[in-house]
Amino acid sequence: xxxxxxVIGYGNIGKFAVEAVLAAPDMTLAGVVRRQITxxxxxxxxxxxxxxxxxLGPVDAALLCIPTRLVYQYASKLLAKGINTIDSFDIHGKLxxxxxxxxxxxxxxxSVAVVASGWDPGTDSLIxxxxxxxxxxxxxxxxxxPGMSMGHTVAVKAIDGVENALSVTIPVGTGIHxxxxxxxxxxxxxFSSVEKQxxxxxYFAGDQTYVYQVNDVDSLKDMGHGVLIExxxxxxxxxxxxxxxEMRVTNPALTAQxxxxxxxxxxxxxxxxxxxxxxxxxxxxxGDREALLRxxx
Amino acid sequence: xxxxxxVIGYGNIGKFAVEAVLAAPDMTLAGVVRRQITxxxxxxxxxxxxxxxxxLGPVDAALLCIPTRLVYQYASKLLAKGINTIDSFDIHGKLxxxxxxxxxxxxxxxSVAVVASGWDPGTDSLIxxxxxxxxxxxxxxxxxxPGMSMGHTVAVKAIDGVENALSVTIPVGTGIHxxxxxxxxxxxxxFSSVEKQxxxxxYFAGDQTYVYQVNDVDSLKDMGHGVLIExxxxxxxxxxxxxxxEMRVTNPALTAQxxxxxxxxxxxxxxxxxxxxxxxxxxxxxGDREALLRxxx
Numbered sequence: 146x147x148x149x150x151x152v153i154g155y156g157n158i159g160k161f162a163v164e165a166v167l168a169a170p171d172m173t174l175a176g177v178v179r180r181q182i183t184x185x186x187x188x189x190x191x192x193x194x195x196x197x198x199x200x201l202g203p204v205d206a207a208l209l210c211i212p213t214r215l216v217y218q219y220a221s222k223l224l225a226k227g228i229n230t231i232d233s234f235d236i237h238g239k240l241x242x243x244x245x246x247x248x249x250x251x252x253x254x255x256s257v258a259v260v261a262s263g264w265d266p267g268t269d270s271l272i273x274x275x276x277x278x279x280x281x282x283x284x285x286x287x288x289x290x291p292g293m294s295m296g297h298t299v300a301v302k303a304i305d306g307v308e309n310a311l312s313v314t315i316p317v318g319t320g321i322h323x324x325x326x327x328x329x330x331x332x333x334x335x336f337s338s339v340e341k342q343x344x345x346x347x348y349f350a351g352d353q354t355y356v357y358q359v360n361d362v363d364s365l366k367d368m369g370h371g372v373l374i375e376x377x378x379x380x381x382x383x384x385x386x387x388x389x390x391e392m393r394v395t396n397p398a399l400t401a402q403x404x405x406x407x408x409x410x411x412x413x414x415x416x417x418x419x420x421x422x423x424x425x426x427x428x429x430x431x432g433d434r435e436a437l438l439r440x441x442x
Numbered sequence: 443x444x445x446x447x448x449v450i451g452y453g454n455i456g457k458f459a460v461e462a463v464l465a466a467p468d469m470t471l472a473g474v475v476r477r478q479i480t481x482x483x484x485x486x487x488x489x490x491x492x493x494x495x496x497x498l499g500p501v502d503a504a505l506l507c508i509p510t511r512l513v514y515q516y517a518s519k520l521l522a523k524g525i526n527t528i529d530s531f532d533i534h535g536k537l538x539x540x541x542x543x544x545x546x547x548x549x550x551x552x553s554v555a556v557v558a559s560g561w562d563p564g565t566d567s568l569i570x571x572x573x574x575x576x577x578x579x580x581x582x583x584x585x586x587x588p589g590m591s592m593g594h595t596v597a598v599k600a601i602d603g604v605e606n607a608l609s610v611t612i613p614v615g616t617g618i619h620x621x622x623x624x625x626x627x628x629x630x631x632x633f634s635s636v637e638k639q640x641x642x643x644x645y646f647a648g649d650q651t652y653v654y655q656v657n658d659v660d661s662l663k664d665m666g667h668g669v670l671i672e673x674x675x676x677x678x679x680x681x682x683x684x685x686x687x688e689m690r691v692t693n694p695a696l697t698a699q700x701x702x703x704x705x706x707x708x709x710x711x712x713x714x715x716x717x718x719x720x721x722x723x724x725x726x727x728x729g730d731r732e733a734l735l736r737x738x739x
Contacts, residue, residue, distance in 0.1 A: 165678030270739040381462030383695035398680035427719040442567040
């Protein structure tokens, strides 16, 4: 029984989400939902395109490939229709509250929300939890980059006067980051006002942030990204246990793949909202459970 | 409510398990069970020591710090008493069958078994599953060492004529290993017969194995160990996604710590037997769920 999945939004992540759903052996792409349809993109020729999920056939789960700040609005409506939602909400300080709010709606309408299931928060969260399982005492450092941060870039694009933007994250070690923001302004926009708004945004306020005005942001873009998560800690009473996790990925491709895995897991949970830490890892994988256990354990 | 945990067996892993239970904020050490008691070790002065779990007070979960080949026998008896069991069974090819057999017994007696919850199988299995979640197509290589392999060492010690033994695992890359086995023989034992039995043992049959006779195995022992798990794979349709996990640990300390985490998780599961892949990662951690989510996700 193939899982019917809709992709909501067709920006960076949406495009990779379409590919990841089509590549999943246990899923069917129910369609793509956009706010407005001005043309039918050639790569979606055989795929239903609509302005509402109601115009598509039956949908089991929806991948919310939309800005983080729209997640609650979209998820609450879809959950109320009985459709599972998967988001890659990325504001760490607010996701537990999002989970609590969506939990109520999901339970009421017999649906499941998997919140914050990109890669950070998301799979990186699972790594941090595993590191703490293995060494309960100690310090974990999450070092991002170098690479383009999607959430930060979207936040900059939302600022008045910004035509196009790119936010690059540079790891300076031990969990400290530098943010390099490249902005292309609309005509007449004031650079120092834009710069000030960026630096005050909660996405940037805690980090050393440099803002540069450029003529052409697109020529700077590379969606490769990386992470290095490190922990040195204590197992029982034994010090000096060292753990490292490193990845080099195409940022939106991994986000989309993780959301596809979460869609698969969503149909195996009871109604409610979950972070990835609250779902058994095997539920994210496709295939026969016993065969998976024989291969992976 | 503190979880009452018994440690069964007091060899390498048992000693570290006692420390890890004592270090866990949510556990009480119910006691240590040994096959025979010739003396009361000084470090266990304040801890009940018995030859059967029946001689201890109430026990919620038992950590089976015993040779892999005795796991079924011990686990089945304890599960039948309604006590959860945690093992670090380490024969990859047989653990799914162990899980199925213990599952029946556990369901019948309202108890929970967590099987193969050391570090490989165990936490490494979780890493392999996560890597596959993120890049469903591709190849994962698990490279062990350099370091002492507990399971392999125990297997050699079980051979007639072996007084003491040490099996060291050397990674030669892409998941291929060399085994260096150091044996100290009982007087009159035949080295070539011992060597032949080691090379035929299922633990060693698949690897390049070198056996050396030495006078004093203890002077060679260092319980440090390591792992490097690598995957290059495809997320959706995007190639070249690269993931690495590396750890440098004290082998029995990590095994014991992981078993302690699994004991904690065991009381949150319905009756039955589970591998670590079938349990939400958050169940392995101590503390308030919401606080954990705020910190780790």
